[in-house]
Amino acid sequence: MVMHMSFSVAVAGASGYAGGETLRLLLNHPEARIGALTANASAGTTLGEHQPHLRRLAEVRLLPTEVEHLAGHDVVVLALPHGASGAVAAALAATGADPVVVDLGADHRLVDAAEWAAYYGGEHAGTWPYGLPELLHPGERVAAAQRAALAGATRIAVPGCNVTAVTLGLQPGIAAGVVEPEDLVAVLANGYSGAGRSPKTHLLASEALGAAAPYAVGGTHRHIPEIAQNLRSAGAARVSISFTPTLVPMSRGILATATARLVPGTSPAAVREAWESAYADEPFVHLLPEGTWPSTAAVAGASTALVGVAVDERAGRVVTVTAIDNLVKGTAGGAVQSLNLALGLPETLGLPLEGVAP
Incomplete structure (x- = not known):
């Protein structure tokens, strides 16, 4: 494993939104050297045909996502559809290669194989160290254990973007015992890039512009067990959450409004x-x-x-509102942040703190 020196990175799924955003960040990382870029249906085309904003890599030709192209790098980022990362990671391990593998998909996030089967179907690929450095653990008021788990890790499971927003909004109250972990409610406004790049009718501009539309309503969204897993990590004995995401006409971003019952007798202070x-x-x-x-x-x-918090005293609830860029803090930024910790580099290296406005 590489520590305190430059490292080579291969990105599988480089033609998609998550892969492209990871490359954007890595191009500005002082220690990263971009290696093989792979894709599935887009193999043989140039990256510039799919990511025209990445000018330094525009002429790089995409290779098929095969282990022979990924092996030999210090780091391999898997920006693949759910269910695909496990097989690629297993094939890499079978070659004897031991890169740091960062999975942007869901294959290795969940601890409970039964929950994986219930929400995703198929066989669970196993659990990897979880790439949310700020995740609290029981008895913690400041995240430390999760960073320790990521230090030196050779496998990293990056959280779901919605999960990151809801977890960051609610976990301080769970860890401090000032909110109840049952009867949680989260309603999210989501940018369309979170749905991926595959062409679908409901994602067309003619369908989406000027419209807000809920999806995965009624407890069916695949991020629900992951949110519950994180809040249990923060100290909840049992979690009950109503989670409703809504697509709104913006390309990127999540605004997560989450509320929880206030523990009786707890002051706003x-x-x-x-x-x-x-x-x-x-x-x-x-x-x-x-x-x-x-x-x-x-x-x-x-x-x-960015997180805001208030107490609705009449309703007896705490209200949190959290904003993230789903492609940065919600995916690629979280991946690079966790990778920095795994490699023994400064956690903030190569990551932008300032947004783009207007």
Whole structure:
């Protein structure tokens, strides 16, 4: 494994949104050297035909996603559809190659194989160290155990983008014991890039512009067990959450509004203190001043999460609003942040804190 020196990276699925965003960040990472770029249906074409904004790589020809092209690199990023990463990772291991493998898909996120089967189907590929450095563990008020788990890791499972937003919004209250972990409600506004690049009728501009449309309603979204897993990690004995994502006409971004029942007798000051202590020293998660709320525009292109929190005393609930760029903090930025920790590099290396405006 490489530490404190330049490293070579192969990206499988380079023609998709997640693969392209990972490459955008790695091109500005001072220690990363871009190696093989692979694709499935797009193999044989140039990257510039799919990612015209990545000018330095525009003429690179995409190779088929085969182990022979991925092996020999220090790092392999798998930006593949759910269910595809497990087989590629297993084939890599069979060659004797031991790169750091970073999975942007869902194959290795869940601990419970039964939950994988229920929400994704098929055989569970196994659980890898979880790539959310800010994830709290029981008894923690500041994330430390998850960073320790990622230090030196050779396998990393990057969280789902919705999962990142909801987890960051709610976990301080769970860890501090100021909110109840049951009867949680999360409603999200999601940019269309989160649905991937495959052409589908409901993703066409003529269908989507000027419209907001819910999807995966009624407890069917695949990110639900992952959210519950994270909140149990933060100390919840049992989690019950109603989760409803909504597509809105923006290309990227997630605005997650999540509420939880306030533990009786808890003051608004104690609630505020829970979120402040959890995120006071976090480089990428910023708690906004009281009465200030995040917007997706403020995090576009950045690897930051902006969080607002308030107490609705009449309803007896805590309200959190979290904004992230689904392609950066929600995917590629989280991947590079975790990779930095795995390689012994500064956690923030190569990652933008500032967004793009207007």
